Amino acid sequence: MRDASILLRLVHEAMLAMNVNVAEIYQQCGITLDHIEDKKARLKHRANTKFWQVAEAVTGDHSIGLHVAEHVPLYRGQVLEYLFLSSQTFGDGLNRALNYQRLLSDVAQSYLDVNGEQASLVFDTALGDEVDHHFIECIIFGVIRFFKSITQDQFSPSMIQLIFDEPSNKAEYERVFQCSVEFNRPKNVIVFPSAILEFQSQHAEPDLIDLHQEVAQAHVEKIEKQDLVYQIRQVLSEHLDKKEVSLELVAQSLGLSPRSLRSQLSALDTSFNQVLSEYRTFLAKRLLERTQEPVEEICYLLGFSEVSAFYRAFKRWTGMTPIEYRKTILDSECV
Incomplete structure (x- = not known):
């Protein structure tokens, strides 16, 4: 809610x-x-x-x-x-x-x-x-x-x-x-x-009603996307460090078939891999900013089996390595 x-x-x-x-x-x-x-x-x-x-x-x-x-x-x-x-x-x-x-x-x-x-x-x-x-x-x-x-x-x-x-x-x-x-x-x-x-509206514009309803519906669809993504993130938070993350696992946790989950995400103009990537990005940044956990530990908490794979992914997400990102945060706090 x-x-x-x-x-x-x-x-x-x-x-x-x-x-x-x-x-x-x-x-x-x-x-x-x-x-x-x-x-x-x-x-x-x-x-x-x-x-x-x-x-x-x-x-x-x-x-x-x-x-x-x-x-x-x-x-x-x-x-x-x-x-x-x-x-x-x-x-x-x-x-x-x-x-x-x-x-x-x-x-x-x-x-x-x-x-x-x-x-x-x-x-x-x-x-x-x-x-x-x-x-x-x-x-x-x-x-x-x-x-x-x-x-x-x-x-x-x-x-x-x-x-x-x-x-x-x-x-x-x-x-x-x-x-x-x-x-x-x-x-x-x-x-x-x-x-x-x-009561009669003095601003009645029948030609604009459909447009306003389209805008309202677009906003509702954004909310629905946020809701589904939030539910997926909840499941990911419970399973990422166990390296059991898959669309099939998340779908089962949400009481959906993999096909249904894939279809719902597609209708909301996103995908499971995109949601997973965005959540890993968010979590990686948060751990690097707020904790002193070694990069190797953060790598495994995010479900990566190899540190090199985490480095490549983080560089793709932010344009920096995890070490460079953490140093940037520390330097900004010292200013």
């Missing part, structure tokens, strides 16, 4: 506006500014959970997610916004955007439920009540603010339902969300009048 870095970047900007000591939070949870500024990054959700736990401890605010939400900048300029704007109605845009929700997070499988005059946007979290309530509160408030901007402030929730236990400051939640809030519910839900689904 991973979340797009933009979610953390928006929270970062909100905390700066609140004068929260973000440096202390990042130091304690292992997040860096590189994680926040990398627009293509997707962070493991457990890192997000750790972030909120530390944020609560540092600020002493048990409702830090709720209060940060009030300061989170409006989500703008992403392909999901373009899908809404180019659609004929708000409802059309919402249904299209739900097809690409993975662009923001893998945690919630959201869907729209319309029943007469009432509509519900349901956040069906794959992790159940393991999802941190601060994260959910921020997401829901951010979604409401985004919907208001898309509908010229016409969108207004009539109720918020949350899976968490009712807090002592329930009134604070109703102040922030500007509607009634119910707790201990089966799912996290934004309830709103269904009439708003017919």
